[in-house]
Amino acid sequence: MKKRIMHPKKQLREILIQSLEQARGRGELDFQDLPGFEVEEPKQAEHGDLATNLAMVLAKPAKMAPRKIAEIIIKNLTAPEGMLQKVEIAGPGFINFFIEDSHWHRVLFEIHDQGPAYGNCDLGAGRKVQVEFVSANPTGPLHIGHGRGAALGDALANLLAAAGYKVVREYYINDVGNQINTLGKSLYFRLRELRGEKIEFPEDGYQGDYMKDLARNYLAAGNPPPSSAPTEEEFVPLGRYAGDVILGGIKKDLEDFGVSFDRWCRETDLYRQGLVEKSFARLQEKGFLYEKDGALWFKSTAFGDDKDRVVRRSTGVTTYFASDIAYHFFKFQQDYHLVVDIWGADHHGYVPRLQAAVEALGCQGQLQVILVQLVSLLRHGEPVAMTTRGGTFVTLREVIDEVGKDAARFIFLTRRADAHLDFDLEVAKTQSPENPVYYVQYAHARLASVFRQAGAQDLQVPKPAPALFPLMKLPEEISLLKMLAHYPEVVEAAARNLEPHRLTYFLTELASQLHSYYYKHRFISEDLPLSRARLCLVQAVQTVLAHGLRLLGVAAPETM
RNA sequence: GCGCCUGUAGCUCAGGGGACAGAGCAACGGACUUCUAAUCCGUGGGUCGUAGGUUCGAAUCCUACCAGGCGCGCCA
Numbered sequence: 005m006k007k008r009i010m011h012p013k014k015q016l017r018e019i020l021i022q023s024l025e026q027a028r029g030r031g032e033l034d035f036q037d038l039p040g041f042e043v044e045e046p047k048q049a050e051h052g053d054l055a056t057n058l059a060m061v062l063a064k065p066a067k068m069a070p071r072k073i074a075e076i077i078i079k080n081l082t083a084p085e086g087m088l089q090k091v092e093i094a095g096p097g098f099i100n101f102f103i104e105d106s107h108w109h110r111v112l113f114e115i116h117d118q119g120p121a122y123g124n125c126d127l128g129a130g131r132k133v134q135v136e137f138v139s140a141n142p143t144g145p146l147h148i149g150h151g152r153g154a155a156l157g158d159a160l161a162n163l164l165a166a167a168g169y170k171v172v173r174e175y176y177i178n179d180v181g182n183q184i185n186t187l188g189k190s191l192y193f194r195l196r197e198l199r200g201e202k203i204e205f206p207e208d209g210y211q212g213d214y215m216k217d218l219a220r221n222y223l224a225a226g227n228p229p230p231s232s233a234p235t236e237e238e239f240v241p242l243g244r245y246a247g248d249v250i251l252g253g254i255k256k257d258l259e260d261f262g263v264s265f266d267r268w269c270r271e272t273d274l275y276r277q278g279l280v281e282k283s284f285a286r287l288q289e290k291g292f293l294y295e296k297d298g299a300l301w302f303k304s305t306a307f308g309d310d311k312d313r314v315v316r317r318s319t320g321v322t323t324y325f326a327s328d329i330a331y332h333f334f335k336f337q338q339d340y341h342l343v344v345d346i347w348g349a350d351h352h353g354y355v356p357r358l359q360a361a362v363e364a365l366g367c368q369g370q371l372q373v374i375l376v377q378l379v380s381l382l383r384h385g386e387p388v389a390m391t392t393r394g395g396t397f398v399t400l401r402e403v404i405d406e407v408g409k410d411a412a413r414f415i416f417l418t419r420r421a422d423a424h425l426d427f428d429l430e431v432a433k434t435q436s437p438e439n440p441v442y443y444v445q446y447a448h449a450r451l452a453s454v455f456r457q458a459g460a461q462d463l464q465v466p467k468p469a470p471a472l473f474p475l476m477k478l479p480e481e482i483s484l485l486k487m488l489a490h491y492p493e494v495v496e497a498a499a500r501n502l503e504p505h506r507l508t509y510f511l512t513e514l515a516s517q518l519h520s521y522y523y524k525h526r527f528i529s530e531d532l533p534l535s536r537a538r539l540c541l542v543q544a545v546q547t548v549l550a551h552g553l554r555l556l557g558v559a560a561p562e563t564m
Numbered sequence: 565g566c567g568c569c570u571g572u573a574g575c576u577c578a579g580g581g582g583a584c585a586g587a588g589c590a591a592c593g594g595a596c597u598u599c600u601a602a603u604c605c606g607u608g609g610g611u612c613g614u615a616g617g618u619u620c621g622a623a624u625c626c627u628a629c630c631a632g633g634c635g636c637g638c639c640a
Binding site: 042044046047048050051055057060063064070094095096097098141143178181182183297298299300301310311313314315316317318319321323324325327348349350351352353354355356375377378380385418419420422423424425426428431435439440442443445446447449450451453454455456457458505506509512513516519520522523524526527528529563564 | 569570579582583585588600601602603632634639640
């Protein structure tokens, strides 16, 4: 006996299939395979609560006019008592279904039973997913673009967990290669500069002010001063030192942004564990490596890449790509059903070769790369220059301090990943209506206030009960109930498509309907049964708002 | 030159084969003796970049072109 109540949409889909089987059994319809069809909420209210294009997609295989097919489907329909109020054929052959208002009330039972878990689903069926995100090199503080990746990755991980996946959040640290040397060299020259020497700061050095701070702290901690004759050997420990300090800062920024990781994977560990050589051996064995011009190449063209790629230079040093091959080889050894990498869109050219490597290695499971477009930073509508060189880039730290974690996260999550984003610091900072995060949070806080008020009057929020339902018949109430019933599908679709922004839009709409309802109708009044019914309904609304905000990593405040 | 992303209302963006294209902001006009006005109600506003094509049906798919962004290393 299943306790779970089926959403009307799924229920209707099954009823339609039954109808088709029956019609076919009776010889009224003749077709081979059932084509894909939609059951969805029409945009127009006159078109009912749910509609299907089933008759239209069946026109060709059944060799019959859509409206005729629609008639046959309707004739064979057997819906449960009290579900369907009216069924119509419309337009070119849509079948429109009008659901009885009373049918929608049942969602309240489900929300009450599942509580904070309402909205979760079992799409993932416990399979393992890894989300790797941010992964900024430890050569400087996180900037606003990393913030967007962080918000997206974290929300996505939350979303996948809610959808029944076992999620691991991972940050990949590039601590190998000449960038660490360059970092050491940058620190070295800042140290000498601090000693009052006139120095020529290296062209390729990291010029940001944070390196000056780092140099000061380095000396303040009593570390040995720089020599006068620099050597590569001297840069290495300095680079390692700087990298560690910067990484510490990154961790702190992420923590304050509400983002945590389950694992931090260091590139050096991949080498230490011999994974680079192991992945090479695997590729060699499958015949996808060859030598040319003294270098070792991966035959990525065999998998659709534009050209083959070097994995070991003629100098004997492996490339960044080699590390990434090893890293993904390692990832897929851990039985991930899905590995999601979130990268800045400026790395898009890198996708084909990595996909090629994953395929060549014969990994079980799927790699999906999400490219997040860069953020254009504005202040009062004017572009803010973002150059590392000029030292005018805005860090994630500054954004957190200036606009706050919640507003920043929400704004990042109101755009599709592949849409460019204009982030206006002044707009994000103000609590103006231009800033939607407060609109949604306010709905939650407003309800909390209502419940406090009810509590003060000894008015309990009742459990859902059929006796309450006749008291929720206003259009605003039915409309809210429909949205609540729709919510789990939104979560599932957002998870399936790896698109957290769908949640942001849903929540804004739900908040809008709640505010409107609140304004038009008093929840707490002299009429006690009516008050109880409304409290019961809006408590369900609050549960859903809280769930959605939690997935976005945005606070659901009790007061504002 | 080649490749990827984007082009939808004045602005920022949803919608990504279905019925007359949506929201927020901005503009304009209204609503606070009220459970929080960080709110609500109303009005105006669009050849969905352009041109072809596929389809019963295209903002959505295909082709070409135009515009913006980003990539095309034995860099990371």
